[in-house]
Each structure stands twice: as C-alpha cells, then as structure tokens.
Amino acid sequence: MKSAKSIRQYLRVNKHSETLHINQLSLMRTENEQPVYKFGFGQSPFPVPQAITISLALAAHRKEYMSVQGYLPLREAIATFHKEKEQKNWEADNIIIGSGSKILLFCVMAAFIEAEILLPAPSWVSYEPQGILAGHNVNWLDTKFKDKWRITPEQLEQYCIQRNNPDTPLVLILNYPSNPTGQTYHTEELAALAKVMRKYNIIVIADEIYSLLSYEQNYNSIADFYPEGCIVSSGLSKWCGAGGWRLGFMYIPPQLENLLQTVIGVASETYSCAPSPVQIAATKAYSSPEQSNDFINKQINVLTTISKYCCEKLNSIDIKVHAAEGGFYLFPDFSSFRKQLENRNIHTSEQLTKVLMDETGVALLPGSAFGMPSSSLTTRLAFVDFDGKTALKIDTQKYNFNKIKKGISILCEWLLALPTEN
Numbered sequence: 001m002k003s004a005k006s007i008r009q010y011l012r013v014n015k016h017s018e019t020l021h022i023n024q025l026s027l028m029r030t031e032n033e034q035p036v037y038k039f040g041f042g043q044s045p046f047p048v049p050q051a052i053t054i055s056l057a058l059a060a061h062r063k064e065y066m067s068v069q070g071y072l073p074l075r076e077a078i079a080t081f082h083k084e085k086e087q088k089n090w091e092a093d094n095i096i097i098g099s100g101s102k103i104l105l106f107c108v109m110a111a112f113i114e115a116e117i118l119l120p121a122p123s124w125v126s127y128e129p130q131g132i133l134a135g136h137n138v139n140w141l142d143t144k145f146k147d148k149w150r151i152t153p154e155q156l157e158q159y160c161i162q163r164n165n166p167d168t169p170l171v172l173i174l175n176y177p178s179n180p181t182g183q184t185y186h187t188e189e190l191a192a193l194a195k196v197m198r199k200y201n202i203i204v205i206a207d208e209i210y211s212l213l214s215y216e217q218n219y220n221s222i223a224d225f226y227p228e229g230c231i232v233s234s235g236l237s238k239w240c241g242a243g244g245w246r247l248g249f250m251y252i253p254p255q256l257e258n259l260l261q262t263v264i265g266v267a268s269e270t271y272s273c274a275p276s277p278v279q280i281a282a283t284k285a286y287s288s289p290e291q292s293n294d295f296i297n298k299q300i301n302v303l304t305t306i307s308k309y310c311c312e313k314l315n316s317i318d319i320k321v322h323a324a325e326g327g328f329y330l331f332p333d334f335s336s337f338r339k340q341l342e343n344r345n346i347h348t349s350e351q352l353t354k355v356l357m358d359e360t361g362v363a364l365l366p367g368s369a370f371g372m373p374s375s376s377l378t379t380r381l382a383f384v385d386f387d388g389k390t391a392l393k394i395d396t397q398k399y400n401f402n403k404i405k406k407g408i409s410i411l412c413e414w415l416l417a418l419p420t421e422n
Contacts, residue, residue: 037407038385040363042179042329045388046241046299049292052285056245059280068268070097070249071279077286078249084289085212086219088232090251096263097279099271101209101235101248102126104263105173107270108205108231108250109134111262115169118159120151122331122370122378124179124207136171140371145333148322149181153192160200170200174222175207177214177326180370180380182307184325187220194225203256204230209248210327212239212296215304228255238327239296240285241388247274247282299388301396303328306383306404313408317416321381330381331367338377340418348374362411 069075075092082088098104109117109131117131121140131138141159143149156172163170177184185193197204206222211234223230235248252260267273285292307324314321320333334341334352346352349366356362367378386401 035361037360037362037403037410039381039383039407040365041384042380042382043243043384044238044241044328045384045386046392047389048240048242048245049285049295051288051291052240052242052281055284056277056281059277062276062280064276066273066276066279068096068273069264070095070274071276071283074279074283074286075249077283081286081289082234086221088221088223088251091254094252094254094260096250096252096260096267097274097282098248098250098267099274100237100246101207101233101250103271104248104250104267105205105207105233106130106134107263107266108252108259109136109171110266111259112136112169112171115171116163116165118170118172118202119371120149120174122149122178122180122367122372122380123173124175125365125369127173128371145320145322148183149178149331150183150185150189151193153189153196156193156202157196157199160196160202169203171203171205172197173205173207175209177210177324178329179210179327180329180365180367181322181331182324182327182329183322183331184214185220185222190220190222191225194222197222197226197229202229205233206230207233209234210238213300213303213328214326215300216325223251223253227253229253231256231259236282236285239292239299242285245278245281247278295392298392298396302388302391302399303383305396305399306386306401309401310381310383310404310408313412317412319412319415328382328384330383332379332381334377334379334415337415337418340415340420341377343419343421349377349379350374352377353379356411356414360410360414362407362414 072092074097075095078095079090079092082090096104115136117136117138119127119138119140121142128138141151141155143151204222204226208221211219221232223232230253232251236245237243252263307330310330311321311323314332318336320336321330324330341352346355349368349372353364353366356364364379364381367376368374370380372378383404385403385407391399
C-alpha cells in the first residue's frame, strides 16, 4: 500500500483529468475564435429524452437526503430494466446508486485495505489515478492492435502465475465497449477469460457504462460467465445522454456482500447520496425499457455511420484503426507515419496531439493518457462533435455531420503534408 506522502506527491504532479483538460483547451480555442475540431472530450451529443427532463423538473422540490445505497424504487427499476435489456438477474438489494459511476469506482477501490489493481493498456484515464489515490499498486497488461486492444486469457493467466504477491486481492477493471478503443469482448472471449478469473479468484469490475450503445444485439457481459466475482458498473451518462446529471450505479453480487457493505460505508463518508431530484428522474428513465429502444437504436445507427466513415478515411491513408463496436470512440495508430513525424521532432503521442492542436485545431487525446507507452503514437478520437438532436430527427443516411468530416479531412491532409526527409 502506498504511503500518504506518496499519494500527496502524486496529487501534486497529476492535477487534472486528461479528458477534462482537453475539453478546457477546446473551449479556450472557441472563445478565442480559433478553429477547433473536438475529438478529445467524450460527451454524448444526444439530448436527454423530454419525458425524463420533465421528470427532473417536477422533482426539483425534492431536497431531502435519500438512502446512501440509493432510492429503492430506482434500484428496483434498474434491476427490471437490465433484466429486460440484458437478461441480468439482479436484486435491488445488491445495487448501490452514486453521483456518477466514477465515484462508485473509487469507492470500491477504497473499500479494499490492500489490493492490486490490474488494467489493460489502454484503459480509461481515471482508473489508474483512482487506484493510486486509494493506496493500491496499479499494474498494466499491454494489448496489441492485432487483438483489437483486448487482453487474452493466456496473457491474463501468465500474469497471475508470475505475480509477486499472489495473496493480495487482484482487482481487474474491464471496460467494454471500451473507452478509449471502441472495442468490446465477444461471447467466446468472455467465457475463456472467466475460466482464468475463477481459477485465480480475480475480482472483476466490469465497467459497462457503454453497454447499451453496443452496435450488435445480444450483448454479453463477463458477469454472465463469472457472476460470483463480477461487479458491474453503469449509469445514465452514455445511453441517456445525461453525463452532467451524475447518476451511476453499481451491482455487487451477493457473494461479495461484505464488500457491498464496505462500499456503502465509504459512500456515506464521501458523497452521502446521489441528488434526490436526479434519482427521481432516473427512476423514470429506467422504468420504460421498451420506450427507450427507439431512442437507443437511433443513436446506434448514427454512431455506426460516423464510425464507419472515420475509419474508411483514416485507413485510406494508412492510419491503422478498428471500426468501433460500441460507444463513440476510435483509437487510431499513427505508427505508419513515424518517420515523417520524427522529421518534425515528434516522437510521442503527447507531442503529436499538442502539435495537432496548435497547428490545426484537431483535438485528440494521447494514447499515453490511457496507459500506453508514450512512443506508441496512438490517440483517442471521440466522434461526438455533431448535433445529436438533429441527427435523431432525420434519416441517418441524410445527416452530414460536416464538422467531423472536416476535422478528419484536416487531420489526413496534415499527415500527408509531413516532410519525408529532414
């Protein structure tokens, strides 16, 4: 476990989330009337359905503190919703509501006296800082483009065999569809991973915040194959377009009841409870699973179209990228341009994204922010810079998403113009 001094030192060096920072830089360019193509910050562009926003307005007078674990009708609605949507057999007593899934992820990590946090590289930017702030050691499993940035069962088993402290609880955070790659795990892969997890008693946090935005139907979860050791995290921010409402939940299985009680204790000493009006509105959101189908399907149609367009354009100039399988992210690999970039004295993903922002206004996040080696020349591209309200109203094939098209065009032109010689 890390000392309080080392954690304070970490806080001084790491002062901000990369995703929030790039959003501020983009806003500054806009305020200074400079062009900016916002591929950095991953906020859903789609509006919260009107019936849910009306529910929030009608609940504005609800100022009381609610249960730390969360409003019971909301927890019941979540259980029913995910039963109908994803065939999950959850009980409301095993669900905890939080002010966004982000704080709940931290509460789980803080609930362990000592643990090792294991992350696939790349992973979402906040997992590592949260693990360190909770006092744990954080380690990484490297992934490869050819594996679509997914860990393999063989890789996970080899890691478990070689662990220095096998008696320390191992907590693997698995996010799918993935932020930052847009990739997901499929049935055979999940089943094989589950065998390794069960063999080594790995505790898995399945961050499924993008699950309802999976492009394929019949979405699978690692919890389907390893229910006794799998915590599931989700919320309103992605499928419902309500990121700023800060409403998330976590399902902790009955086999981890002691952990659930500890998490509730941590929650009581941190955020106390999620905002009451938002919990009321969230109950509305989760109470109509059938009515949400059209809203979700329209989002998926739009996102699939944009992902395909971006991938075709990027691949056409030899930028390696896999089409998204869910959510709204791509993870381009610019290694084919390594020589040309080195001629511009660009050797890292951070240098690449800085120069792109300064010279073109194209805002991307460096792969190094997600646990990749700085030399990997990978970036995260969030394809959300469009009017989601308009996109939902018209035929997907007729919607132009011109800002994204222009940003991708400028990115490609900049790369093709790089000097081939010093």
